[in-house]
Amino acid sequence: MGCGKMIGLSPILDKQSDIPIYKQLYSYIKQEILTGTLRENTRLPSLRQLSAHLMLSKNTVETAYQQLLAEGYLQSRPRSGLRVLPLERMTLVNGSVASRSKEELSHSRLDKPGVLYDFQYGNVELAKFPMKAWKKCLLDALGTEGYEVLGYGDPQGNEQLREEIALYLYQFRGVSCAPNQIFLASGTQIAISLLCQVLPLPSRVGMEDPGYDGVRTVLMNHGREIVPIPLESDGLNLDALRQQAVRTVYVTPSHQFPLGSVLPVQKRSQLLQWAYENEGMIIEDDYDSEFRYQGQPIPALKAMDGGDRVIYLGTFSKSFFPAVRMSYIVLPEKLAAVFRQGIRPYSQSVSPLLQKAMLNFMRDGHYERHIRKMRKLYQTKHQILIKSIHHHMGERVEIIGQKAGLHLLLDVHNRDSGELIARALERGVKAYSPIHHWMDASLCPSSYLMLGFGGLNEGQIEEGVIRMKQAWFSD
Numbered sequence: 001m002g003c004g005k006m007i008g009l010s011p012i013l014d015k016q017s018d019i020p021i022y023k024q025l026y027s028y029i030k031q032e033i034l035t036g037t038l039r040e041n042t043r044l045p046s047l048r049q050l051s052a053h054l055m056l057s058k059n060t061v062e063t064a065y066q067q068l069l070a071e072g073y074l075q076s077r078p079r080s081g082l083r084v085l086p087l088e089r090m091t092l093v094n095g096s097v098a099s100r101s102k103e104e105l106s107h108s109r110l111d112k113p114g115v116l117y118d119f120q121y122g123n124v125e126l127a128k129f130p131m132k133a134w135k136k137c138l139l140d141a142l143g144t145e146g147y148e149v150l151g152y153g154d155p156q157g158n159e160q161l162r163e164e165i166a167l168y169l170y171q172f173r174g175v176s177c178a179p180n181q182i183f184l185a186s187g188t189q190i191a192i193s194l195l196c197q198v199l200p201l202p203s204r205v206g207m208e209d210p211g212y213d214g215v216r217t218v219l220m221n222h223g224r225e226i227v228p229i230p231l232e233s234d235g236l237n238l239d240a241l242r243q244q245a246v247r248t249v250y251v252t253p254s255h256q257f258p259l260g261s262v263l264p265v266q267k268r269s270q271l272l273q274w275a276y277e278n279e280g281m282i283i284e285d286d287y288d289s290e291f292r293y294q295g296q297p298i299p300a301l302k303a304m305d306g307g308d309r310v311i312y313l314g315t316f317s318k319s320f321f322p323a324v325r326m327s328y329i330v331l332p333e334k335l336a337a338v339f340r341q342g343i344r345p346y347s348q349s350v351s352p353l354l355q356k357a358m359l360n361f362m363r364d365g366h367y368e369r370h371i372r373k374m375r376k377l378y379q380t381k382h383q384i385l386i387k388s389i390h391h392h393m394g395e396r397v398e399i400i401g402q403k404a405g406l407h408l409l410l411d412v413h414n415r416d417s418g419e420l421i422a423r424a425l426e427r428g429v430k431a432y433s434p435i436h437h438w439m440d441a442s443l444c445p446s447s448y449l450m451l452g453f454g455g456l457n458e459g460q461i462e463e464g465v466i467r468m469k470q471a472w473f474s475d
């Protein structure tokens with residue numbers, strides 16, 4: 001039976017019902033299979049076809065399909081699409097995926113074998129990405145004549161793009177800087193690497209502990225000694241910082257990574273005061289600043305810095321998508337002059353073509369619109385994740401860091417993350433341990449898990465939580 005017939009799938013979906021649409025669609029297709037209307041080996045319509053046909057979002061259809069895949073009603077094979085499995089091979093036993101063959105799972109639509117709900121931190125929403133606008137910006141960039149996009153480009157980064165970034169920083173982060181204080185780099189790690197090589201950063205660098213191991217590793221590989229500074233519930237422990245013989249500190253004030261606190265404004269002032277009194281430098285990694293869900297927005301440290309003591313790092317990885325590999329450094333004027341001189345022998349690491357496309361994207365207002373849309377969407381996902389955890393797991397867990405960002409930590413009381421991760425995987429859910437972000441791994445509570453939700457849709461988040469609950473708590 002071909003796809004043409006399948007377009008005839010006509011479920012009656014009740015948008016007023018409390019039952020999510022994806023569940024209604026899932027139940028309908030399941031019923032059609034069990035009653036034999038959809039026969040063995042029948043090919044189902046593609047996501048695009050079915051979503052267009054039923055006027056639903058691709059996410060909704062995908063969640064329904066994934067549920068059917070997970071429960072063994074369907075299988076997915078490369079180039080052959082989704083097909084109905086023979087009834088005797090269906091493995092719906094208490095919703096478990098454990099009995100499905102490895103081969104079937106590895107052909108499922110998701111990229112990791114057996115993983116149906118991947119709570120990987122760093123994944124972002126792709127389904128709502130404004131692909132049409134971005135393609136147009138890329139094509140327009142390609143149409144640019146000469147070496148502006150086909151050569152190495154300005155070592156500091158496209159000047160007009162730096163103007164757009166300066167405008168964005170002023171409007172949304174309160175940061176006032178000139179375009180010539182901005183330097184592009186293809187990611188935060190490259191930015192840190194350049195700071196080590198060119199500025200250069202001093203031999204000892206203070207770092208939040210736990211803190212982002214992606215930055216810590218780069219600092220260590222450049223021979224820097226890391227001085228761990230412990231955290232309090234509201235971020236960096238300033239007394240502990242003051243006791244250290246260190247004059248440069250890397251911090252994530254907008255959303256402490258990985259514990260998720262937001263540094264209060266009083267503490268920001270005190271941190272700046274520390275820098276002024278010690279001729280210190282603060283490296284402010286402002287990642288996730290776009291996604292704050294509670295309270296008033298707090299200006300960046302850089303915006304409060306009257307004494308040129310803050311090196312600011314921004315990235316497009318969360319607000320746009322990671323593959324664009326584009327981030328930027330904002331340096332105080334004096335350091336910018338030194339840095340500009342120092343990078344003269346270096347080629348710019350971000351493709352001039354992508355820079356030009358991003359310039360078009362920002363200039364045409366797409367970037368601002370995209371962020372506004374994503375903030376709402378992530379806020380909804382964030383609420384659903386928190387609500388689902390409270391609803392399904394109750395007192396057995398505690399959520400850590402829920403004011404901002406695209407991830408949170410879960411403390412599953414008196415349990416071990418290794419066992420929890422393995423059990424969740426048996427049910428098709430991938431959860432992660434945050435252990436490598438602790439300087440001393442033995443200090444990371446073994447009951448902590450890290451859940452990134454950016455890449456999952458709302459139905460997948462709830463289903464993922466339900467499966468973790470089933471995997472961890474048998475009652």
Ligand SMILES: Cc1ncc(COP(=O)(O)O)c(C=O)c1O
Pocket residue numbers: 122186187188189190212214252257285287315316317322326327
């Ligand atoms: C603390 C922190 N900073 C920055 C980034 C972004 O890094 P990049 O710009 O290299 O994608 C991440 C992403 O995981 C992060 O966790």
